[in-house]
Amino acid sequence: MGKKLIYYFSQSKCDGNAEMKNLLGSKGANLAEMCNIGIPVPSGFTLCTQVCKMYYNNDKLPDNLCGEIKNFMAILEEDAGCKFGDPNHPLLVSVRSGSIDSMPGMLDTILNVGLNDETVIGLAKKSNERFAYDSYCRFITMYSNVVLQLNHYLFQDILDSARCKNNVESLVDLDVSTLKQIINDFKNIVYENTGKHFPQNINEQLLSSITAVFSSWKNERAVSYRRIHNISEDLGTAVNIQTMVFGNLNNNSATGVIFTRNPSTGEKKCFGEFLLNAQGEDIVSGFYTPLPINNNTMGKLMPEVYEELYIICKKLEEYYKEMQDIEFTVQDGKLWILQTRSGKRTPEANIRIVVDMVNEKMITKNNGILKVDPNTLNSLLHPIFDIQCDKQVIGVGLPASPGIASGYVVFNTYNAEKAVKQGKQVILVRSETSPEDINGMNIASGIMTARGGMTSHAAVVTRGMGKPCICSVNGLHIDKNEGFFVLGEVKINKDDPITINGNTGEVILGILPTILPELSQEFETIMQWVDEIKTIKVLANADTPKDVEIAKKFGAEGIGLCRTEHMFFAHDRINLIQKLIIADSQDERVNALEELEKMQKSDFKEIFSMMVDKEITVRLLDPPLHEFLPNNKQSIKKVANLLGRSIEDIRSKVEQLSEQNPMLGHRGCRIAISYPEIYRMQIRAILSTVYDLRNEKNIVVKPEIMIPFVISEKELILICEMAREEARNFNNVQYSIGTMIELPRAALIADKLAKHAEFFSFGTNDLTQTTMGLSRDDSVSFLDTYKQAGIFENDPFVVLDVEGVGELMKIAVTKGRKSCPELKIGICGEHGADPKSIGFFINLGLQYVSCSAYRVPIAKLVAAHIALNQGHSKFSELTTN
Structure with missing residues (x-):
């Protein structure tokens, strides 16, 4: 056959080890390794992942594989002391998947392969009759579902009927005669639905089971799981054929x-x-x-x-x-x-385990950091529900996965997807989850089940996702038509709001308010290690004093983007900017600007005071002015009354400022060219705040003033001169001025811009839009199609397009630093916290990334991972404890 495709494992003979994970799959490699170190493992053999690839390339199993399998089955029979298909001493095997990356429950398994009408009699004589027919019953169900593709519920309905008729709770409680009747009923189902009798040929059973497990690599739930967890489609699965051991043999099993x-x-x-x-x-x-x-x-x-x-x-x-x-x-x-x-575990548990293992000298700090997945930190950092508030608890179950989630009740994946598209958060309520529910579980905020334990499918999968889950909720009865559920005396309809507390198992009526999470001491310890290792600064995008407070809590090393327009959008402030925009005279504009300046100074004073000795980059007004104006009749009337103007005045101004393509319209520094008094006011507010803090409180800060949407050296010259003129009014005030590189032309003339700028900050959101000709709002409708077609590997607004946008960034960095070697360069776009993009930014020589405050720890951890993987962390001595 050429390359070795099958590997044996047993206590006495083992072809593989843990290092062969890519070939044997995670399960096969670990089975082999356990045999090597003396763990009691049933003997078996592994069809490697290469067989899976051959199967998909040729639409069949490799030639001569059947002969090889027969040879290995002979070795297995010798080890087990019984023979496959022997009517007196039958060998039964399990056929189980084994992907390289763990995919719990997503791929198929078939147990008890080798049972037929003859071998079941031999198994009964060898052990006991009830056990033998119990196993045959299980085999027909599983084989029919996985291999013959018959709906599991066809068989479950018969079992449920038998349990009810005999007044027992489970399959274990049914007697032999009932089991024999169930098996006959199962065979009839197979014949009615396939036109063929249930297969009695044990070799056919084995080969078709192997084929079915390989086929499960591309079933819908497995494809969805890989998409959710970014697992490559090309890896394939191994298949493990292993001697059956029976937990259902008797009450000592x-x-x-x-x-x-x-x-x-x-x-x-x-x-x-x-x-x-x-x-x-x-x-x-x-x-x-x-x-x-x-x-x-x-x-x-x-x-x-x-x-x-x-x-x-x-x-x-x-x-x-x-x-x-x-x-x-x-x-x-x-x-x-x-x-x-x-083991899959919650993000909280993982952090504690890592710190404990380092303290136990089991692993090093560096190994510990690499064991923390940046993608799992998200659930630790966002607001949690304030469980101290008044609440009406309507039920309690097993706290299977911690966390708290509120949402609207849905009972299936279809309704979950429909509700989420409408902007709702949902709680998925099921009797029990199965791998088919993976898409619904992925988009739900939390999961609640009527059945299942702490190691059930729902519990294991949600812990891996970092989502709250409650299992076995006492007294939970779900309507058969999935229109409502009853819990105790409370009826909850589809789309009603509930909250689940995965820490306590409580089910609570309604939506609860949120608070900032309390981060554990173990989390703080991990982040201290990360700060020692990473080689790039991580700043936060923060626009208000409240945002800055959150940024500090999460360890931001400064503010890389403070968007001044966000200060205007507050409900008690927007009328000031509206008053400025609709002003007819110079006096009206001056009065409005004076009020706005006081407001901005108040915010700057608080922000600057909070970030002493930290970098603070303030971006001047960026969005077009029409975004501050009302856009419907009711809002226009309200603004007119508030400002004492006619409805017609407001409507006329809205129409005058409206644009066909505002993304490329009258925005950013273009506003400063048309209305220089607005940028002068903002610059003055920044510099006067610095002046006042120095003189009144002895607080020294040096803000960075960032000019957005530049495409011309002349634009930058004019606004830099504007800043110098304003600075003359404040004795020796320190500041720097730079620009945002967010348009292709700015990147291409970076050498000219660098003559006047002290720093560049890449705005990769707009740079992606303008480079690729994609609107991040409108392209949502077809981006998934492009990914499915293989045109895009990732959403370019999530993961940086290195080939196109990245090339422009390289040009800008090279030209900018050639013109000004001391030029400071960073990024403040959404890509600043993307794990796949940060490595590119580090290798490009950027000095910082700036991202949402809630993603600062994620960006820090990614930066530390990159430093360790590339071997250039700050302190090499940290490789040992």
């Missing part, structure tokens, strides 16, 4: 999942759940409520297994130097480990 630390809090304490007499799918399905793994449950029911499991947990965590998520089965008192992987 079990299945479970255990984390080596608490995935919600990070506490250094094993956390897990198990089910007696069950198989692995039962515990993750959310249909059954499992038991906690602790001394009072497993410790009493299975004391020897409990002790061995904890020893293995400690060994695996110390070996991998990472919190582990471990799947296990107990077969008649014997413990088997089926999988270990890096």
Whole structure:
């Protein structure tokens, strides 16, 4: 066959190891590694990821693969002491996926492969009859769903009917005769829906199961998951064929999942759940409520297994130097480990785990920083709901994933997508979630389920997403038509507002107010390490004193963009700028400007005082004037009454200033050319504030005045002269002046602009629009289509277009620094916090990035990651503790 495509693993023979993750997938590599270090793992073999690629390239499995599989099955039979298809001592196998990056629940698995009408009798003689037919029942359901593509509910309805008829709660409680009848009913469903009998050929079962698992790489939920988590489509999955061990053999058997630390809090304490007499799918399905793994449950029911499991947990965590998520089965008192992987955990838990592991000398600071994913910090930094306010708690469930979310109730992905498009936040309410719900879970603010434990699908996936989730809400009954749910005595309709508290499990009526989050000491510790390592400054975009306060809280090293127009938009101030715009005479304009100047000085005084010894860049007025004016009849009438002018006056001014394409219209420094008194007022407000603070409070600041939307050297010369003239009125006031590079022409004449500017700041939002000819507002309608077609890999307003926009930035940096070697250059566009773009900015030689205050820690962490990965962090001695 040429290249080796199949790798064996067992306690006595193992072809692979943990370093072969790209070939064996994460699951296969870890199974092999566990065999190498003496962990009890059922024997098996892995079809590598190359087989998956061949399958998709040729629309079939590789030639001769069937023969190779047969050879490896013979080795497996020898290890297991039983034979595949033997009617007396049948070997059963699991066929499981194994992607390189963990994708919990997204790819398919088939258990109990090798059962048919003959081997089930042999299995019954070998063990016990009830177990054998229970396993056959499970196999037909899973095979029919995954391989034959029949709806799971066709089979679930029969099970539900049987449980009701026999007055039992689960499959485990049904007797043998009932199970045999269910199997006959299942076979009839298969024949009615496919026109074929359920396959009895065990080799057909095996090959079709392998093909189905490879096919699941491109199922809808897996594609959505990869899109959400930025996992490459080209990686493919491995397939693991492994000897079955049975957690449903008897009451001395079990299945479970255990984390080596608490995935919600990070506490250094094993956390897990198990089910007696069950198989692995039962515990993750959310249909059954499992038991906690602790001394009072497993410790009493299975004391020897409990002790061995904890020893293995400690060994695996110390070996991998990472919190582990471990799947296990107990077969008649014997413990088997089926999988270990890096455990999904909340951002809060991850930060605590990293700091604890560094303190425990398990990992270095540098390793710890690299274990914190910048994308997961978002949920820690934005406002949270004030749970101290009055609230009406209507129910309680398991706090499966922490955090607090408010939103409007929806019951399925379709309604979630519809509501989010309307600008609503939603809470997705389900009986239990399944991988098919991934898109709805991704866009929902929080998830609530009627069933499922702390290791159910809903719990694991939401923790990975950093979203709140409550499972097994007591007394939650969902209407079959999904129009409402009832919780206790309260009826909640679709689109009604609720709040869920994933920290406590509480379900609360209505929307709760928000407060700023309290960041943990572990978070502060991580950010201290980051500051020691990163090599680029991270500033914040902040426009008001409140914004600056938030920026300081999140560790901003200065203000890289203070947009003065945002000071005008406050409801109690906008009439001042409106009064200026509609003024008919010089006197009216002067009066309005004086009032605006007082207001701006008040804000500057507060902002400058808060940022002593920090960089502060103030951008002069940028948007076109018409944006400050009303745009409908009712608003025009209101402004007319407020300003004592006629409705016709206001309407006339609105029409006079309206533009067909305001993005490229009368804005930025063009306003200063037409109305120099506006920029003079702003410059004067800045400089007089600096003067007053120095003389009155001995506070010394040196603001940077930024001129937007420049396309001409002459524009810059005129406004620089304007600033010098105003500065003469304030003795020895320190300031610098620079420009925003946000138009292609500005980038191309950067050498000329640098003769007059002390700094450049790239406004990549507008530079992207004007370079690519895309409106960030209107292009939303087709950007997804372009990404699907492979024209864009990413949204260019989220991830910088390095090939086009980036090339203009290179030109501007090269020309600017050639003209003025001391030129300070940074970026203040939205790309300033994008993990994929920051590396480009660092390599381009920018001295700072500036971003939203809430994204400052994210940008800092990305910068530290880049410094470590490129080997040029500030302090190389930090590579060891």
